[in-house]
Amino acid sequence: MKKKIIDYENLDKKYLWHPFTQMKAWIECSQTVIERAKGVYLYDTNGIKYLDGVSSLWANIHGHSHPTIVNAVKRQLVKLDHSTMLGLTNVPAILFAKKLVELTPNNLTRVFYSDDGATAVEIALKMSFQYWRLKGKKYAKKKKFVSFSNSYHGDTLGSVSVGGVAMFHKVFKPLLFRTIKVSYPSCYRCPLKEEPHLCEIDQLKEIEAVFETHHQEICGLVVEPMIQGAAGMVLMPKGFLKNLEKLTKQFGIHLILDEVATAFGRTGKMFALDHEKIKPDFLALAKGITGGTLPLAATLTTTEIFRSFLGEYEDFKSFFHGHTYTGNPIACSAALANLEIFQKENTLYKLQGKIHLLKHLLKSFKNLSHVGDVRQLGFMVGIELVFNRSSKKPFPVIQRIGHQVVLEAHRRGVILRPLGDTIVLMPPLSITSAQLRKLVKTTYDSIHAITQEQKPQRNSI
Secondary structure, X not given: OOOOOOOHHHHHHXXXXXXXXXXXXXXXXXXXXXXXXXXXXXXXXXXXXXXXXXXXXXXXXXXXXXHHHHHHHHHHHHHOOOOOOOOOOXXXXXXXXXXXXXXXXXOEEEEEEEOOHHHHHHHHHHHHHHHHHHOOHHHXXXXXXXXXXXOOOOOOHHHHHOOOOHHHHHHHHHHOOXXXXXXXXXXXXXXXXXXXXXXXXXXXXXXXXXXXXXXXXEEEEEEOOOEEOOOOOEEOOOOHHHHHHHHHHHHOOEEEEEOOOOOOOOOOOOOHHHHOOXXXXXXXXXXXXXXXXOOOEEEEEEHHHHHHOOOOHHHOOOOOOOOOOOOOHHHHHHHHHHHHHHHHXXXXXXXXXXXXXXXXXXXXXXXXXXXXXEEEEOOEEEEEEOOEOOOOXXXXXXXXXXXXXXXXXXXXXXXXXXXXXXXEEOOOOOOOHHHHHHHHHHHHHHHHHHHOOOOOOOOOO
């Protein structure tokens, strides 16, 4: 009997609405339908394989369908698929919380589960806000949060309120709560138009001035540690995060670290906070938490904050927040397997050589006159394309140069995703050196083809 051919692409265009997508263009263009994946490769319904250069939106860690995670999910699925955390608990959720507490700074002792990065951040905001309410009338004015320009913390209304990407968020402004925005120390596009070392000092002074004036109104500072993701992979100067920690402690303000994108080896360490030995009041985790297999998020906080919520039922001190799939046992089993792989395969140690190789390969992008800046922290890379390198003038938005580069890479067998005209590289940590070379070379060639460079000199890619 002849196998029925299903037109998945047209079914998608008929029924689906995709995130961050102008659906008019989507419907008018040919699209790729992914059917399966293995290792660092995705395969479409025609059997064509693509190197997954962005870890399926920064989530996949050890390659797709890693047997350790697959087997853990299978075992848990037949044992317990789901059970609510309201009035009950489950074994994988308990064991994974214990592991997280052991891995993170020793002041973080409690884990609250949710489903994605935005909710993990929003939980931290709500916990911080309620903590100050519970502390008494002395702290009644503490109702605001401080966050950075161009920051991105997710798409729920709470996380959007502390975000700063106008293109994504400006339409929702009437729905958002008011926050205090401070400048982020972007060395390539300094908001203060100064030399990097002066810019950093002045921006710390700006933050200190805000704290000095408003600390009685501020619940917490929300920040992506060491590198801003959706802003275009913008790096923090060395020591800046440590100074933020000192300022928050000095003025009695919660430090909320959004490690949704940076955790689980992405920056070369298990957590980005490890680079400067930071002890936050809240830590938000998601994306790579299950190795990129199942939705799960976690918000970690301190014993002091946890204890402030304790009381009798009639005191109504409870944290009234939760999700149906909070602490899902299958997702927590996948997360436990993710950590098991880190240990058994010595992932972080093996990663260091590939980070150095990537740094070496990225040097060749200086040959391309429309590459303005290349930013790297571990396996997180942003390649910013500009119309004019000297003036840093961007390409006209209508040209969608970043998008065109991504389409060219797709034609060459590599999946990328731009942030405007910044091309992001964030492969699975399991990628081999040969595959890494292919990823970088394809990116280079795609940028060259789209920006119509002269033929580049032979390089080390």
